[in-house]
Amino acid sequence: MVRTAAVVGTDAVAEAMRQIEPDVVAAYPITPQTAIVETFSGMVADGKVSTEMVNVESEHSAMSATIGAAAGGSRAMTCTSSQGLALMWEMLYIASGLRLPIVMPNVNRALSAPINIHCDHSDSMGARDSGWIQLFSENSQEAYENTLQAVRIAEHPEVLTPAMVLLDGFITSHTTERVDFYEDNPVKEFVGNYQPHYTLLDPEKPISVGNFDALYGYFFEFKRSQEEAMKNAVQVVKEVGEEFGKKFGRTYGHFETHRLEDAEIAFLAMGSGAGTTRTAVDELRNQGIKAGLLKLRMFRPFPFQELIQALSHVPVVGVLDRSLTFSGGPGGPVWQELRSAFFDAESKPRILSYVYGLGGRDFSPQLVVDAGRELAEGNLHQGIRYLGLKEEDD
Amino acid sequence: MSQWNIENINKWSWRKHPLAAIIPEAGNAANYRTGGWRTRRPIRDEDNCNQCLICFIFCPDTAVKVKEEKVVGFELKHCKGCGICAHECPKDAIEMVDEAEAESQEKEGGNARG
Numbered sequence: 001m002v003r004t005a006a007v008v009g010t011d012a013v014a015e016a017m018r019q020i021e022p023d024v025v026a027a028y029p030i031t032p033q034t035a036i037v038e039t040f041s042g043m044v045a046d047g048k049v050s051t052e053m054v055n056v057e058s059e060h061s062a063m064s065a066t067i068g069a070a071a072g073g074s075r076a077m078t079c080t081s082s083q084g085l086a087l088m089w090e091m092l093y094i095a096s097g098l099r100l101p102i103v104m105p106n107v108n109r110a111l112s113a114p115i116n117i118h119c120d121h122s123d124s125m126g127a128r129d130s131g132w133i134q135l136f137s138e139n140s141q142e143a144y145e146n147t148l149q150a151v152r153i154a155e156h157p158e159v160l161t162p163a164m165v166l167l168d169g170f171i172t173s174h175t176t177e178r179v180d181f182y183e184d185n186p187v188k189e190f191v192g193n194y195q196p197h198y199t200l201l202d203p204e205k206p207i208s209v210g211n212f213d214a215l216y217g218y219f220f221e222f223k224r225s226q227e228e229a230m231k232n233a234v235q236v237v238k239e240v241g242e243e244f245g246k247k248f249g250r251t252y253g254h255f256e257t258h259r260l261e262d263a264e265i266a267f268l269a270m271g272s273g274a275g276t277t278r279t280a281v282d283e284l285r286n287q288g289i290k291a292g293l294l295k296l297r298m299f300r301p302f303p304f305q306e307l308i309q310a311l312s313h314v315p316v317v318g319v320l321d322r323s324l325t326f327s328g329g330p331g332g333p334v335w336q337e338l339r340s341a342f343f344d345a346e347s348k349p350r351i352l353s354y355v356y357g358l359g360g361r362d363f364s365p366q367l368v369v370d371a372g373r374e375l376a377e378g379n380l381h382q383g384i385r386y387l388g389l390k391e392e393d394d
Numbered sequence: 395m396s397q398w399n400i401e402n403i404n405k406w407s408w409r410k411h412p413l414a415a416i417i418p419e420a421g422n423a424a425n426y427r428t429g430g431w432r433t434r435r436p437i438r439d440e441d442n443c444n445q446c447l448i449c450f451i452f453c454p455d456t457a458v459k460v461k462e463e464k465v466v467g468f469e470l471k472h473c474k475g476c477g478i479c480a481h482e483c484p485k486d487a488i489e490m491v492d493e494a495e496a497e498s499q500e501k502e503g504g505n506a507r508g
Contacts, residue, residue, distance in 0.1 A: 198416055206420030207418050207419070208417040208420070213415055217404070222411065
């Protein structure tokens with residue numbers, strides 16, 4: 001049985017958290033994630049979940065308390081946005097270095113300055129090298145389902161790595177959409193019971209966690225094993241996504257394609273922008289242009305091989321980035337990864353960079369249609385092309 | 395409980411270490427040499443010492459060795475050289491000396507005190 005409801009994205013995530021029913025949630029409210037914490041706190045107060053809710057004084061404390069709980073053998077979660085994620089920064093590396101399978105929805109929001117509360121991906125991109133898995137959601141349905149799957153992925157014995165579930169601030173978090181919720185029992189069955197790899201609270205098996213390794217020289221080895229866990233996650237994300245599909249009907253992979261098979265130009269997008277791009281691709285097709293879409297779900301780990309297979313037949317690929325790297329270079333962060341993936345490939349597309357939607361700047365299908373028409377005309381730009389930016393020649 | 399076997403740990407590959415750098419045993423602090431950055435070393439004048447044990451009480455580590463209720467020396471594996479024992483000693487029976495000098499005297503087979 002599926003319960004269909006009209007909810008905002010934050011409710012969809014809170015509902016996933018209710019069904020997961022973590023042992024501990026330590027969180028601090030920040031726009032646009034606030035409603036997740038509010039709604040989940042309500043569930044705790046109303047006795048709908050047995051979770052221990054820790055109301056902390058900052059996001060640094062939120063992540064610290066979550067780490068402490070996870071090291072104590074609990075299934076622990078938190079959630080945040082933007083400045084909150086930035087304030088957690090040093091703790092993100094501790095969560096991943098301690099191999100604690102914490103799941104954290106992050107509602108993507110721009111980082112200040114100037115102060116802005118709207119969507120872009122600069123917050124989670126700042127954490128791209130922190131050793132966390134990153135799964136992007138196009139809409140509330142995916143935010144709900146990614147949150148459920150993230151638990152399984154993070155806790156997999158070959159992975160044991162924390163995972164972020166990303167959803168776009170306001171566009172997804174505050175828009176009412178249709179979401180199908182699954183019944184508690186099959187969801188709980190899917191998520192399963194948590195068996196921690198280690199716990200500080202087992203007197204039969206005392207251990208020490210968070211040890212000092214600056215003099216004896218094993219640090220490098222631990223980082224190498226984290227990289228291995230990320231490599232393992234590529235397969236695990238796929239397996240968990242397939243199992244989810246068998247159980248609930250929607251199968252997940254590393255990415256999803258739309259009209260890509262015979263595409264002559266393609267766009268790669270993450271998050272809600274993928275929905276906008278899908279509409280634009282259909283419009284381009286109506287205009288006789290063979291356009292396609294690759295919606296990337298998994299940014300960390302980055303599915304290098306799989307993307308080469310999916311895109312090598314396309315002559316031109318435009319990568320839509322919702323953040324900048326400020327490298328002074330020719331492209332955004334997702335573009336950099338894709339170009340790098342293809343560098344040694346036999347057959348490779350021209351890979352062009354677009355940056356859009358910073359600080360919630362509106363991203364309309366028309367922007368992508370115009371960009372697609374330019375590409376179809378063979379007008380291939382160098383460097384970053386900014387979509388929706390106010391420029392002098394506009 | 396059996397001791398965690400760390401033989402040849404310096405040569406272990408990244409696959410061999412326990413996940414997340416945990417140490418899978420308890421009570422192991424005594425095995426760690428934490429006094430390596432000491433610049434001064436406590437020397438006790440046995441004749442002047444009245445065995446009041448104030449140094450043992452005040453030592454912020456566990457570096458004052460006591461046997462049968464008597465101070466018998468210092469555990470230099472753990473002593474950081476803070477000098478609190480010397481400062482607190484009511485008989486001024488503890489003196490802090492230069493660590494490098496003490497070490498070179500030891501190497502020469504001289505009268506290593508402490």
